[in-house]
Amino acid sequence: MSVLPQSLSETGRRRFRWRSKHTQLVFRYIFVVFAALLAIFPLYWVVVLSLLSDHNAADVVPHFLPDWQWSNYARVWQLVPWLQYFLNSIFVTCCTVVLAVVTSLLAGYAFGTMKFPGRQVLFLLVLGLIMIPGEATLIPSYLITSLLGWIDTYQAQIIPFAVSISGMFLLRQFFLSLPPSLWEAAQLDGCTRLEFLWLVAAPLARPALAVVALQVFIGSWNAFLWPYLVTSSDAFRPVEVGLQAFVSGEGGNDPSGLAAAATFTTLPVLVIFLIAQRQFIEGISAGASKD
Amino acid sequence: MKQDVAMDMISSREKTHSRKWSIRFSTGQAYLYLLPAFVVLGIFSYAPSIFVFYMSLFNWSFLSQGAQPFVGLTNYDYLWHSVAFWQALRVTLLYVVVSVPLHLVLALFLALCLMSGIRAKAFWRLAIFAPFITPLVATTAIWSLMFDNYHGLLNGMLHLFHLRSIDWLGDPHWTLFSIIIYTTWKSLGFSVVIFLSGLGNISPSLSEAARIDGANAWQILRYVTWPLLMPITLVVLLLSTIDAFKMFQPAFLLTGPAGGPGNVARTLGLYLFSEGFSNNPHDGRGAAISVLLFLLVFTISVAQLGLTQRRANPLY
Numbered sequence: 001m002s003v004l005p006q007s008l009s010e011t012g013r014r015r016f017r018w019r020s021k022h023t024q025l026v027f028r029y030i031f032v033v034f035a036a037l038l039a040i041f042p043l044y045w046v047v048v049l050s051l052l053s054d055h056n057a058a059d060v061v062p063h064f065l066p067d068w069q070w071s072n073y074a075r076v077w078q079l080v081p082w083l084q085y086f087l088n089s090i091f092v093t094c095c096t097v098v099l100a101v102v103t104s105l106l107a108g109y110a111f112g113t114m115k116f117p118g119r120q121v122l123f124l125l126v127l128g129l130i131m132i133p134g135e136a137t138l139i140p141s142y143l144i145t146s147l148l149g150w151i152d153t154y155q156a157q158i159i160p161f162a163v164s165i166s167g168m169f170l171l172r173q174f175f176l177s178l179p180p181s182l183w184e185a186a187q188l189d190g191c192t193r194l195e196f197l198w199l200v201a202a203p204l205a206r207p208a209l210a211v212v213a214l215q216v217f218i219g220s221w222n223a224f225l226w227p228y229l230v231t232s233s234d235a236f237r238p239v240e241v242g243l244q245a246f247v248s249g250e251g252g253n254d255p256s257g258l259a260a261a262a263t264f265t266t267l268p269v270l271v272i273f274l275i276a277q278r279q280f281i282e283g284i285s286a287g288a289s290k291d
Numbered sequence: 292m293k294q295d296v297a298m299d300m301i302s303s304r305e306k307t308h309s310r311k312w313s314i315r316f317s318t319g320q321a322y323l324y325l326l327p328a329f330v331v332l333g334i335f336s337y338a339p340s341i342f343v344f345y346m347s348l349f350n351w352s353f354l355s356q357g358a359q360p361f362v363g364l365t366n367y368d369y370l371w372h373s374v375a376f377w378q379a380l381r382v383t384l385l386y387v388v389v390s391v392p393l394h395l396v397l398a399l400f401l402a403l404c405l406m407s408g409i410r411a412k413a414f415w416r417l418a419i420f421a422p423f424i425t426p427l428v429a430t431t432a433i434w435s436l437m438f439d440n441y442h443g444l445l446n447g448m449l450h451l452f453h454l455r456s457i458d459w460l461g462d463p464h465w466t467l468f469s470i471i472i473y474t475t476w477k478s479l480g481f482s483v484v485i486f487l488s489g490l491g492n493i494s495p496s497l498s499e500a501a502r503i504d505g506a507n508a509w510q511i512l513r514y515v516t517w518p519l520l521m522p523i524t525l526v527v528l529l530l531s532t533i534d535a536f537k538m539f540q541p542a543f544l545l546t547g548p549a550g551g552p553g554n555v556a557r558t559l560g561l562y563l564f565s566e567g568f569s570n571n572p573h574d575g576r577g578a579a580i581s582v583l584l585f586l587l588v589f590t591i592s593v594a595q596l597g598l599t600q601r602r603a604n605p606l607y
Contacts, residue, residue, distance in 0.1 A: 024508065028404040035401050036418035039480065043421065045444060046433045062447035103328040110324035122325065129336055131592040133537035135560045136585040137339035139567040139577045140346055143353070144339060160335040163328045193320060222426040225540050229568065240428045244544065247432045255436055262429040273424045277417055280424075284481065285488030 050259035057256040072260045079250050079257075081234050082264075085242035088154075089221060092238055095158045096220040097213050104167035104212055105205070109197050111168070112175025113183065123172075129165055138229070145230055156230040157238065161220060167212035170286065174208045175201060211283030214276050221269045239265045343585070346578035353572050366579035376580070378554060379562040382467065386558060387535040390471045394531050398479055399524070402486030403512070407495075416487065420480035427477075431544035434473045435460070438545070466551040474541050478534065482527045489523030490516070529595045536588045539564060559584045 049057060050073070051066035076082075110116075111123055141160065150156035178201060186196045202209070224240045231237045237245075243265050251258040273280060347366055349359045370376040401419065405412055422430060437444040438459035446456040459469040497519070498511045506514070539560030542550055548565045550557025557565070559580060567577030 020508075025408055028409060031404045032401065032409060032415050035479075036415045039419045039422050039476065042430070042433050042437060042476070043425065046429075046436070049436065058442065060442065060447060060450060062444050062451070103331060106324040107328035110321045114321040114324070116321035119321075122329075125337075126332070129332070131533070131589050132336065132340050132585060133533065133560075133588050135537040135539060135563070136581040136588070137336065137343055138564065139574050139581060140339035140342040141335055142567075143342070143346070143574075144334060146353070159331060163331045168328065218424060224427050224544075240426055243426075243432065244428045247428070247435070251432075255439075255442060258432055258436065262432045266425055266429045269424065269426060270421075273421075277420075278413075281416065281420060281484050284484050285491075 046259045046262055049256055050263045052256050054256065069256070072256045073264065076246075076251075076254075076257045076260045077264075080242060080246050080261075082239070082242065082261075084234055085237055085239045088236055089238040089240070092154055092157045092227075093217055093220040095154070096161050097216045099158065099162035100164045100167060100216040101209060101213050103162055104164045104171055105197075105202060105209065107163070108168045108171025109175055109201060111172040113178065113201070114193075126165060126168060138225075141226075142229055151230055152232045152236050153230075154236060157223075157227050157236070160226065161216070161223070164212055164216050166215060170208050170212060170283065171205060173286075174205050178204065207279065208283075210276070210279055211286075214272075214280050215283065217272065218269055218280075340585070343578050343581050346575055347582050349575045350573075351575035351578065353567075353574055359575070362575065366576045367583075369576060370579055370583070375554070375557075375562065379557050379559045379580075382550070382554075382556065383536060383538075383558045383560075386467060386471065386538060387532065389468075390474060390538075391528070391531050391535050393471070394475055394479060394482060394535075395524070395528060397475065398482035398486055398527065399520075401479070401483050402490055403516075405483070405487060406490050416480075416484065419483055422477050423480040425477075427540055428544060430477060431473070431541060434476075435545060438469055460546055461552060463552045463555045466546060466556045470542055470545055470556055473545065474538065477541070478531075482531060485527055485530075486520070486523060489520050493519045525595065525598060529592060532591060532595065533588055536591070537584065559587075 045064070048064060048066045051068050051070065052063055052072075053067040053069050056063050056067060107126075111119065145151060145156050145160075148156075150159075182200060183196060186200060191199070221238075222240060223238070224244065227238050228241045228244065231241060234242075243261055246261055247258060251261060348361060348363060350362045350365070351359045405415060409415065436442075440446065440456065440458045440461055443459070445459060449456050457465055459465050493516060498515050501511045501515050537560050539558050542556045542558055542561050543564065546556045548561070548569075550561050563577045563580035563584065566573045566580060
């Protein structure tokens with residue numbers, strides 16, 4: 001309020017404050033809506049493009065409403081073994097999610113509820129991984145995978161992602177907040193640690209587990225570089241790698257076909273995200289504010 | 292009588308023994324729980340991080356069979372004298388210096404706009420977050436279509452306004468900038484969500500108190516919200532800086548392994564990838580680039596973490 005001239009009357013001052021608050025809100029709405037439109041628009045436009053007639057798709061003037069030419073989808077579906085890619089992606093993603101949830105749950109449980117020598121050091125060791133860019137270990141990781149004889153297999157796409165660091169943090173954080181009396185009571189009832197985890201702790205951690213599962217699911221389904229490196233045949237290729245091959249091959253001169261492929265390969269992950277978006281976004285918030 | 296005492300002693304010894312054993316067992320058990328995670332991390336995170344240093348000392352190639360010749364620091368020497376490496380470093384630094392502040396400012400600004408008083412906040416947040424969740428390959432395919440010189444949407448719009456078209460990915464002056472547009476679009480929502488959670492943790496009573504003391508909106512932002520938000524800002528800064536240093540998948544998908552015309556978008560990541568996985572791979576050299584990238588990211592992360600430690604709680 002320091003910009004206000006002192007001579008203004010109290011009502012004038014109040015009105016000024018009211019008005020500036022409202023103009024501020026209007027500007028905030030404008031920016032938010034503009035940003036949201038910019039974020040969503042490419043996704044909308046690709047769906048429109050996937051449904052344009054051949055003539056309109058090749059037009060220099062942009063079209064913003066679909067022609068509902070569904071045959072683009074049928075045409076693209078014929079070109080590449082998408083079904084095989086989808087099955088591969090589903091299998092890889094499901095295995096990765098199950099394994100990563102189990103390993104992160106066990107490790108998070110140990111870090112969160114048990115005292116043992118080396119706990120701090122081991123946890124710092126995990127923390128340090130954030131600072132190692134996966135890109136920097138690409139070449140030796142590839143070497144190790146090929147030494148294991150895993151090139152062009154499912155396990156090469158699953159095992160390296162069978163731990164979720166952020167999931168481990170999230171679950172550790174959750175178990176730290178669990179009252180110790182719970183474990184003491186369970187101990188009196190003759191519960192072992194594993195029984196306690198299975199019967200009490202894990203069921204209580206269900207929301208956190210859902211977040212971990214979601215994060216791993218989306219990460220695994222969207223993964224590109226690693227599957228691109230370690231798969232060479234259609235039998236093991238996931239959808240994203242198939243899409244990239246299509247983009248740089250047949251799809252290169254077929255904008256509406258390319259748009260159709262981009263749309264139907266993205267649909268599963270977008271649907272799952274929309275169903276569980278609240279947990280997902282809140283999981284990210286929780287992870288960030290507690291680290 | 293004697294027998295009883297003896298029995299007692301035995302049983303008590305047994306007890307302490309079993310107790311000790313159970314402590315040891317429960318300690319061992321903790322490691323058992325950690326084992327699966329650490330086996331995976333050991334093979335696919337720790338071992339590669341150590342082995343990459345070793346590889347960088349060899350003239351390694353995935354294609355050659357048998358022993359790989361040891362060459363000492365030759366790979367590093369090669370990089371020191373190579374134009375391509377310095378160019379890649381320059382491109383990476385340029386990308387970091389432009390994209391990180393842009394990302395940070397936009398994300399913070401949007402989060403502040405979204406913070407309070409806006410209706411359907413969850414909807415706007417979801418919309419802004421959506422690109423982050425959409426797969427990389429699909430989104431780069433969409434943006435390639437939008438950036439296209441002839442049929443692209445962006446040039447179509449410029450055409451509508453009778454402006455000169457831009458060869459977004461083909462013109463060396465624009466290539467890296469176009470990639471920055473894409474990556475900002477893709478990842479902004481993530482940081483907005485993190486900022487929003489940080490803002491949500493700041494008690495509204497603090498800004499209310501400042502308002503009562505006569506502070507205006509800018510003063511509240513500058514002297515109340517901003518210092519309290521500092522820890523979260525540093526988290527976002529750290530994550531986005533690490534991300535920016537290692538960026539190369541978007542560049543690879545938008546401009547190909549060469550990084551566009553004249554390699555203007557060939558970052559360190561893309562350079563190590565093209566050295567390591569080409570038809571004539573120089574994996575030792577690729578490993579040396581990896582080591583340098585790793586050291587760069589590590590140094591900057593540690594520096595920023597040090598900053599976090601010092602500035603974590605400016606008010607208390």
